[in-house]
Amino acid sequence: xxxxxxxxxxxxxxxxxxxxxxxxxxxxxxxxxxxxxxxxxxxxxxxxxxxxxxxxxxxxxxxxxxxxxxxxxxxxxxxxxxxxxxxxxxxxxxxxxxxxxxxxxxxxxxxxxxxxxxxxxxxxxxxxxxxxxxxxxxxxxxxxxxxxxxxxxxxxxxxxxxxxxxxxxxxxxxxxxxxxxxxxxxxxxxxxxxxxxxxxxxxxxxxxxxxxxxxxxxxxxxxxxxxxxxxxxxxxxxxxxxxxxx
Amino acid sequence: xxxxxxxxxxxxxxxxxxxxxxxxxxxxxxxxxxxxxxxxxxxxxxxxxxxxxxxxxxxxxxxxxxxxxxxxxxxxxxxxxxxxxxxxxxxxxxxxxxxxxxxxxxxxxxxxxxxxxxxxxxxxxxxxxxxxxxxxxxxxxxxxxxxxxxxxxxxxxxxxxxxxxxxxxxxxxxxxxxxxxxxxxxxxxxxxxxxxxxxxxxxxxxxxxxxxxxxxxxxxxxxxxxxxxxxxxxxxxxxxxxxxxx
Numbered sequence: 001x002x003x004x005x006x007x008x009x010x011x012x013x014x015x016x017x018x019x020x021x022x023x024x025x026x027x028x029x030x031x032x033x034x035x036x037x038x039x040x041x042x043x044x045x046x047x048x049x050x051x052x053x054x055x056x057x058x059x060x061x062x063x064x065x066x067x068x069x070x071x072x073x074x075x076x077x078x079x080x081x082x083x084x085x086x087x088x089x090x091x092x093x094x095x096x097x098x099x100x101x102x103x104x105x106x107x108x109x110x111x112x113x114x115x116x117x118x119x120x121x122x123x124x125x126x127x128x129x130x131x132x133x134x135x136x137x138x139x140x141x142x143x144x145x146x147x148x149x150x151x152x153x154x155x156x157x158x159x160x161x162x163x164x165x166x167x168x169x170x171x172x173x174x175x176x177x178x179x180x181x182x183x184x185x186x187x188x189x190x191x192x193x194x195x196x197x198x199x200x201x202x203x204x205x206x207x208x209x210x211x212x213x214x215x216x217x218x219x220x221x222x223x224x225x226x227x228x229x230x231x232x233x234x235x236x237x238x239x240x241x242x243x244x245x246x
Numbered sequence: 247x248x249x250x251x252x253x254x255x256x257x258x259x260x261x262x263x264x265x266x267x268x269x270x271x272x273x274x275x276x277x278x279x280x281x282x283x284x285x286x287x288x289x290x291x292x293x294x295x296x297x298x299x300x301x302x303x304x305x306x307x308x309x310x311x312x313x314x315x316x317x318x319x320x321x322x323x324x325x326x327x328x329x330x331x332x333x334x335x336x337x338x339x340x341x342x343x344x345x346x347x348x349x350x351x352x353x354x355x356x357x358x359x360x361x362x363x364x365x366x367x368x369x370x371x372x373x374x375x376x377x378x379x380x381x382x383x384x385x386x387x388x389x390x391x392x393x394x395x396x397x398x399x400x401x402x403x404x405x406x407x408x409x410x411x412x413x414x415x416x417x418x419x420x421x422x423x424x425x426x427x428x429x430x431x432x433x434x435x436x437x438x439x440x441x442x443x444x445x446x447x448x449x450x451x452x453x454x455x456x457x458x459x460x461x462x463x464x465x466x467x468x469x470x471x472x473x474x475x476x477x478x479x480x481x482x483x484x485x486x487x488x489x490x491x492x
Binding site for chain 1: 401402404405406408409410418419421422423425426430433434466470473474475477478479480481482484485486487
């Protein structure tokens with residue numbers, strides 16, 4: 001499995017993904033699930049992926065190929081598309097087309113290849129936008145009311161996001177929130193695993209502001225995780241249940 | 247959907263279930279999902295159910311019928327079975343048989359009827375035991391290492407249980423833990439809903455020690471939920487992320 005989460009806040013975009021890939025429990029590997037396409041200052045696009053690795057890798061390779069060469073134009077290259085909406089649409093179309101091909105190849109095995117993606121970014125002069133792209137190529141967008149999107153194993157880490165993430169949340173708090181959301185997921189689901197990729201894209205920078213790989217045993221992450229556990233236990237001890245609790 | 251959780255602790259059993267049933271989003275009703283069979287002081291059995299309502303109701307009705315009348319014996323009546331293991335086995339068999347019948351009736355619709363149950367209890371002279379019964383009738387048991395079992399929409403409420411529930415947890419803390427686990431689930435999934443049924447079975451009482459229905463707007467629950475939210479936000483503010491956080 002996978003867990004990726006993206007926040008679209010007033011101050012910028014915050015993205016976090018794990019790296020664990022498995023084909024059965026005895027075949028576990030690390031693959032990056034966060035990818036960037038950028039012309040710093042002009043345009044930045046981040047893509048996070050969940051699902052079948054062959055499908056997401058092929059889709060990414062095609063998107064990349066479409067940005068190169070002479071024939072790269074605004075209908076095919078996400079680095080030339082005139083809006084983030086068009087970017088999402090190109091990515092959705094590429095994902096859906098690749099998926100249909102793989103499903104066709106696998107027909108006799110009746111296996112399903114499926115994948116979803118979070119696409120976030122901004123081009124100069126446009127707004128920051130963030131989309132969740134479904135396997136069929138359609139998508140939804142993060143809004144003021146729902147400033148975060150998740151793909152993969154999303155349930156364990158949702159309660160903390162529901163409670164603390166608002167459009168006005170600071171970028172520092174947002175990084176804490178996604179890391180604590182990941183921490184809950186790592187504890188509850190073995191198929192989501194370290195290392196993690198964390199990135200911040202400040203509003204109007206049109207470039208990656210901060211990017212960091214958090215390795216297994218990272219002292220900052222371990223310290224935060226331990227402090228959060230301790231704080232939760234303290235909070236738990238303090239909360240009273242009214243009449244049950246005498 | 248449904249969320250039911252049971253804890254098997256050194257001090258006793260703690261059970262919590264929601265009551266929401268839906269057939270589509272526009273057909274929502276409340277049904278009890280926690281049931282008791284007891285001869286106080288001799289034997290107490292609690293059953294919590296998740297899944298197809300027609301399947302769980304019919305299974306419960308059959309279990310009840312099998313405890314009545316002259317032919318009720320230790321092979322068919324969960325009030326006469328010689329051990330909690332046999333109780334789980336009778337319930338599992340009844341569930342699986344009822345399920346096969348309903349699936350057979352629905353064959354032409356190719357609809358799936360499925361349900362799972364948590365069974366917890368104790369008979370005089372025996373140990374407290376708690377089982378999760380699968381739709382096929384097989385089951386797993388709560389242990390020292392895994393003192394809680396969940397059915398239904400279990401992921402949102404698992405992180406808090408992972409963090410605070412241990413076999414030595416007190417019954418008061420255990421009630422807090424299951425209610426906070428439910429609180430997270432209620433916030434994140436609309437198809438789990440109030441009112442809630444909470445029950446405590448103290449070790450060796452062989453009877454229900456405490457049973458309470460928590461209605462929508464219950465002041466104790468609301469106060470606890472608000473206090474927990476505030477405590478989480480405080481904890482969140484206090485936890486620091488190392489170098490990100492300057």
